[in-house]
Amino acid sequence: MYYREMAKSSPTSVCHISLTNGEDITEASRHCITKPSGLSLFHHRDESTTCASPRAENGCKIATTRQLTLIERREKKHYSTSFPSLSAETLLDESRDAVAGDAAIVSSTLRGWSVRHVGKNMSSSVLDGKVKIVSYNILAQRLVSTELYPHCPMFALAEDYRCSLLKRELADAAPDIIALQEISVDVFEKPGLLGDWLSSNYCFAGDHVVVTDVKGRPRYERDEPPKKKCDVHVFKETDVSSQRRGGEHASWVTSPPPETDGPLQKRSEMEGVCVLYLKDRFDSCEVVPIRFNEIAAADKHLTQRERRSLQVGSHNVALISVLRDRVMPNMIYVIGTVHLIWQRTECQLWQMHHVLREMEQLKQKYEKISTGGKDEPALVSLVLAGDFNSDAGSPPIRYALSGTPPPGSDVMNYWKLPEEENSSGCEEAGSPPLSPSDTTSEAAGVRHIGSKRRRYRITDTVGHSISFTDSYATYREQHPWHVSTVNPSSNGEGGVLDHILVEEKHVVCTSVMRLSGRTELPTKDYPSDHYPVGVIILPRSSLK
CATH class of the missing domain: 3.60.10.10 (Endonuclease/exonuclease/phosphatase)
Known part of the structure; x- marks a missing residue:
């Protein structure tokens, strides 16, 4: 982790x-999912919903716009979706999508x-x-x-x-x-x-x-x-x-x-x-x-x-x-x-x-x-x-x-072997600063000669033969x-x-x-x- x-x-x-x-199992063969009816699925919708008045004076339906309530907006933010009206038609129309969503979760x-x-x-x-x-x-x-x-x-x-x-x-x-x-x-x-x-x-x-x-x-x-x-x-x-x-x-x-x-x-x-x-x-x-x-x-x-x-x-x-x-x-x-x-x-x-x-x-x-x-x-x-x-x-x-x-990997000092001298006096990139006891340690593979510092390669003794x-x-x-x-x-x-x-x-x-x-x-x-x-x-x- x-x-x-x-x-x-x-x-x-x-x-x-x-x-x-068992044999290799595909996601499709794992579960056979029936399609129950009456499931609603929340879809992304516009901030406003359109309602039809039952009857206008001229006998035609007039579309009116209603703003979402505060509770509906909060629910939309929480679920990244809005709530359609829960009419029978809506439930039936949405049921197939709801089952598909559940199937996606299972798979x-x-x-x-x-x-x-x-x-x-x-x-x-x-x-x-x-x-x-x-x-x-x-x-x-x-x-x-x-x-x-x-x-x-x-x-x-x-x-x-x-x-x-x-x-x-x-x-x-x-x-x-x-x-x-x-x-x-x-x-x-x-x-x-x-x-x-x-x-x-x-x-x-x-x-x-x-x-x-x-x-x-x-x-x-x-x-x-x-x-x-x-x-x-x-x-x-x-x-x-x-x-x-x-x-x-x-x-x-x-x-x-x-x-x-x-x-x-x-x-x-x-x-x-x-x-x-x-x-x-x-x-x-x-x-x-x-x-x-x-x-x-x-x-x-x-x-x-x-x-x-x-x-x-x-x-x-x-x-x-x-x-x-x-x-x-x-x-x-x-x-x-x-x-x-x-x-x-x-x-x-x-x-x-x-x-x-x-x-x-x-x-x-x-x-x-x-x-x-x-x-x-x-x-x-x-x-x-x-x-x-x-x-x-x-x-x-x-x-x-x-x-x-x-x-060039960062490794422990005793994995390093001298390769060539570096007279810049700077620490090699990726190498931590050395304490006084480290500068004379042969086991650590580090040595200072005046202002010169040796560069390193990784010792050949560190390795394995597993393929x-x-x-x-x-x-x-x-x-x-x-x-x-x-x-x-x-x-x-x-x-x-x-x-x-x-x-x-x-x-x-x-x-x-x-x-x-x-x-x-x-x-x-x-x-x-x-x-x-x-x-x-x-x-x-x-x-x-």
Whole structure:
């Protein structure tokens, strides 16, 4: 979502759903709408209305003009329309338009899927191994206010009401894997809310990691396991940069990061990210939580200023789940979900780098494992989804797609290498001013020689080998006015900041979930200031 001041939380539990493997559904086929009679629709009209007197002295009707009343003018301003007289003729004449208007609302809510070129004319017989993935920033309840969203009715901002809309959207999307951002502990665990509903009705399982404080400590910790009907995984705290993770499941009391002080925090309204999967479709192999503040505290290469900048502004977290497909046991999916910090490019690149490095290591690990009884090599596919707080042309997305940070990007000092000298004595554009301790730091890649200052290039050691594809690239070109999120503080300014990146070596993306051009979010029909994004992927082996 667009930036709001927030303090975030850390890990929790899991939930699950088995959504149908239905075919791609168009907006037209979603609902068959009958045309009831007697519905009125308010149209734009002139400020004056024309009335016909029942009878004039000459036997002809005389048109007279009546000015709108104050109440009618106020109603017109509120609804951007005026009120026609509610005669029987008017009701009958307007009923068809009223139904069309209602149908437009339904179709905009149920956006359906946009089939990519590779998915056209595809036989249903090859769809057994398809996987439908939906990513959704659902808007944390503690960030909701009537001041921030004045256009939304107050009742529609209530947590229970918004959860009911989320349930409808997810049930309609019918995903096999769900990645959620800004999902609170309450929404994940409370009876009747989203997590419990997904568990009880669709048998989803999964993992949840909560945002942290500046030291990397979770903003919520459990004393005992919650009573849930689905499988819930909680992981041991390990060094997120370690080469190997066992994926063991620990007790419900997760140990805090080392060298922390103070009591465990119990703020169940705090949000985080989660990955949910259908329990009867996937087996969980490993779960890796990524708490960026914890990593920043341990990163010795950061300057004090950089570490402080990361920790003060970022409580963000990410989560990676490794899932084995039961339908096609040789298929392993490494699913990552992330909620990057708002704007600041150097911090976003740093966060993205740690997520990509971890996913790359997991891929290398599981490619060495044989699956099934035929000693078939595992086909490992990577998917990274979430709220990147960045558009498609931004340095973080370009880094994920190209494997290297874009030249000239704002980066951490230790990512820089000297390239040539600049004798002007001026600070390089985009480079922050250095403290005295920074000027002699070899790790920071910065050195002053008299009045000369070196220019920098980004070190070749920062990069990755994952060949990600932007699933929405073609869709954005075809629908440039569609958005995935709206800035609540800029009067409806929208953009596409939610993305799904897929490594298509072993799979192909056949469809993406449609977005919308509607920018007034949330509303009584839309529960978040984001739209969900989604992909349908199919193993390439199914196409042969």
